[in-house]
Amino acid sequence: MTQRKDDIIFSAAPDFARFIYNNHLAEYIRYEIRTSRNMNIPLWEKYSDISDEDLIAGSSKYFADFLLSVAENRTSQNLADGLKNYREDLMLHVTRDQLTSEDLLLTHAARRRTLFHFLERYTQDPNLILQIVRELEIIFTNFGVSSTNTYVEILNKRVEEEKSINEKLFNTSPGFFYLYDLANSRQVVPAERLFKYLGYSRYDYVGHSAFIHEILHPDDKIRAIDYVASLHNIMEGEVRFFEYRLKNVHGEYLWLRSYESVFKWTPGNKPSQLLGVAFDITQERFFGEQIRLKEEELFEAQRIAKIGAYTWDLQNNIVSSYSGTLENLGLKSGESFNEVMSHVHPSDKRLVMEAFGKAIDGKREYEIEYRCTVNGRERMLWSKGKVIHEDGKPRFFRATVMDVTEQQQMLGKLRRSEELYKQAQALNRIGNWSWDLHSDRVQWSDELFNIFDLPTQSEQITVDRYLSFIHPDDRQIRANKLAEQLRNPVHNAYYLRIITAAGNEKILYGQSEVLLDETGKPYKMIGTCQDVTAQKTLEKTLYDRTIQLQKSNASLNVFSYISSHDLKEPLRKISLFGDRLRMLNKDKLDEQSKNILNTMIQSSLRLQQMIDEILSVSRINSDEHFTTTSLQGILEDVLNILEPEIGEKNAIVRYDPLPEIYANPIQMQQLFNNLLSNSLKFARPGVAPVITITCDYPEPAELSEMGLDDIVRHLRIRFADNGIGFQKEYAEKIFAIFQRLHDKSAYKGSGIGLAICREIVAHHGGLITADGVLHEGAVFTIVIPLSPGVV
CATH class of the missing domain: 3.30.565.10 (Histidine kinase-like ATPase, C-terminal domain)
Known part of the structure; x- marks a missing residue:
């Protein structure tokens, strides 16, 4: 090995290092490992399950290289190699992101303590010991300053990268975010919230490139490989998605959907890194399947009930069926409008055409009952529809048809109105209720049964039954409010928690009124209840994020305190004692030693200034x-x-x-x-x-x-x-x-x-x-x- 131009030539430390290397290398390595464990260096928690012997076998060259660099006066090269491995994330047993400033400081302290342990074996000469200590302090000061500078450099780079990522994520839908390196098939910024959501700790996935593959559902692995391969052809601005299953810490598989787009490109204009966001769609898949089954049931019900839906293409004059149920009414999909009209009773054709015309002209909603020949038999049909416009012009006419021959017209209209009302309640998750105070009879709407996870109109509700669903902590309060409202009959609005028949906890927003008879006495209470669980969940999420932000700000204050006290104190001592050393030995030091000492003092002062200015940046936003x-x-x-x-x-x-x-x-x-x-x-x-x-x-x-x-x-x-x-x-x-x-x-x-x-x-x-x-x-x-x- 050759020396670098910036290597400092020491006179005493090299022989001391060679003495350890030639006579006590194994003991030196074991002592430094044991010292590092005893000092509780955070980094060494990573090695807690690795024995000293295994560590010695795997890292002997690392310790030996350091001793040889001191012995051969090439510590600068050893430092440069170590910092290069740190920058390029090539360190042994640990990744760059796992290393903290505390690890750097304590690792140097452990090595210094180990070297001093062997001094008394090497010499008893106090002057020689003092010279070795001085030279080792220069080495470790150089190592500490350079390591700290590199750590700050990497930290700043990481902050800038994370800032860029956060700016991208700010404009994306909320979810589990990550940054994926397509070239190296690994996550640069892991989806930490996703892994935490699945129950895994940071040590489960950091540095473990195959982690996602291991928790991926076996049936999804081939599809995932094909999907990743297809991402090499993704275009600028294109967003792709993939649905898959991941196993959580309890062994359960959750469905997720990832959306991905290019974040960085290679110089050759190939996708390099992908920005992604993953969503838990387990419930969506479940409800999607339920909807599909419900649609099948709906189509079957339409077939049995002889209900159909059709679309009339006004431009091409073709009528098509959505559900295929029109055939039950003697109508065929793909017929022209004139062919469809041929089934209408001659006496009703003018009424049907007028209704169509007024709907298309926007003069009134299309709703009509008319007679039609169905399979050679005359039937009474009810139809309702609307016009769909494109570019401001009528383009399609969509309608529903029902055979109401066996029903009275008024009864049919009443039922349809009731159904529309129920749909409105279902869409808004609102149910209504009434309580007859004389008979003590309680009436619930269908949607209220749904909110309480009960089959529609499956039982006669009583006040006691209603109170039994209320959360135990709120039950007596609600009972008191009911009694108070009866005594003082004014409008009441309230929130309450319930435990449904299915065991689900929900939050309801209710309103109630007391109706008075002609004598001014209450005879009935009416009200509504709306399921606002989702809204309250969002409010809690916002509150939790506010708390997290407050904790983050508190952590920033702690960092500022540490930076302004704990980090600057050693630097102040370096400059102070360095200056005293220079004054005490100004006549003894040669020019090279003076220059080295001056450089050390100036470097510590410059680092203090840098810390002050970093703190000034961090305090701006506060x-x-x-x-x-x-x-x-x-x-x-x-x-x-x-x-x-x-x-x-x-x-x-x-x-x-x-x-x-x-x-x-x-x-x-x-x-x-x-x-x-x-x-x-x-x-x-x-x-x-x-x-x-x-x-x-x-x-x-x-x-x-x-x-x-x-x-x-x-x-x-x-x-x-x-x-x-x-x-x-x-x-x-x-x-x-x-x-x-x-x-x-x-x-x-x-x-x-x-x-x-x-x-x-x-x-x-x-x-x-x-x-x-x-x-x-x-x-x-x-x-x-x-x-x-x-x-």
Whole structure:
């Protein structure tokens, strides 16, 4: 192995490492494994069921490579290889996503403790021990800083990717979302909610690429393979779906339907990643089968009852049957309208034609009874239908026909009206009831029986029977309310929980009225009950999601606290003790050692600054201090703050008068400061900066194109400069956190300023864009609401 240019040459640590490697390698590995287990490193929970011997056999090379890298003064190469494996997700026994910052810190601590354990075996010389400790601390500091930087880099990348995914999912129907890598046949972002819904833990499926195949129903596996193969030909904007069964943790199979579309394409314009959403359709399949059976029963009932439905194609003058039951009435599908009319009694043809004509002209609804010759016999038919329009013109006529020969006309109409009423109740899940106070007799509508999961009109309901269905916690309350309403007969609206005859818990919304006789005494109570279980379930879901959001915000606060205290404290100590070490040994250290020490101190200070700026981004959305703010005053304050730098660069700042808006004044000042500082920083060498600030008010059509609310009036502010500019392909990239287009030695900064600008503008409900021409200048455009609801 060769050394890297950035390898530090140590004098004492290499011999110490070689001593361990040559004499105590197996013991060293065993001691570090045991130390790691005892320190309760989260990562090691993954290895809890793996014995020390198996771990030693599988990871000896990993420990040996580290010792050899120290012995051969090539720790930078060892670190680079490890970080490369981390970035590319090639680590042993663990995936990149399972690794946390706590794992990184504690793993280095366990290794440091292990090395110090072997020091007394190597030497008793205190000076040599001190030198080895110093060199090992430099190695572990380098490992810690680099690992932390890489972890932050990967974390930021993951956050950006997840942000993009969430934006896609925001515009998709709710369900179990996932991101599928088509090329590698694995889920990049697993459907965690789906697996949790099925009862599985994260460790069941993370890193387990064949997990879905294992829980897939055997009868669906061949279809699934064919379906995945077909996805390689999916087109842009196309959405495909697949229905399949997955086994939950209890061994039960649930039906799901997945909808998928392309999320990413390869450079060769082939689908690379698919964005998918899966829905539990177990109930849908069940009810679909029930509907199919009911339709068969309906068709059979139509056949027996001699009811038919037909469609008259007004353009082609052809009559066709939906259910095939018209043959029972002597009619045939595919006949012309004239052939159908030939069956109508001659005396009734004029009435039928008039009814058709008025329905087609929109003058009245089609409903008629007429005589018709059916299989040589005269029958009385009742028919009702409506006209279907296309492009504003009558296109089809659809109607139902019933043989009502054996029924009286009034009785038939009464039954049809009653049926329509029942259908309306069923559609709205509303039932009605009445309680005769004199006879104590209770009447329920058919739909109320259905709501309580009872066969229609299967029993005589009593008040006690009704109360028995009410949830035990609500039963006495409802009984008291009934008694109170009888004493004080006013309209009453209420919610109550019931346990149906089938054992299902439902939530009902009820209303009731007390009817009074001529003496003012109650004689009857009437009311309705509506099944609002689905509505209440949605309300609870919304409430649960609100609670989850509050918990998420609490977690963010914990992260901010940890970042501002626990993470920064070691960095402060590194810079503090590094500075003290430099002062105490300034006459003893050679130039290389001084440079190394200075680099370590500066790196720790820079990392502290980065943490502070990351926290400033995370706190933007939590600051809701909005008030009427003078942007003109904000701009003048910022120009006063930047006056020394403006004078130093002979900069010229021109600006339009700016209005007042409803905003967070502190964030507006930070926004203006960042944009003006950016223009001053990236001025062309030898050219005095010229910064022009203009404002106007976009039209609603422009706002709509930007994806903003075109009802609310917005302000547009442009910051234009004549600086070094940038290429157009970087117009979006420059807003990414820690994104720099230039070397930090040429232009100072952390690379987070424009990211803060975007967060501030987004927090105010607006957007910010950038346009630039290389070597000519840049324009930053802000579009932001003047005030919530201002039109």
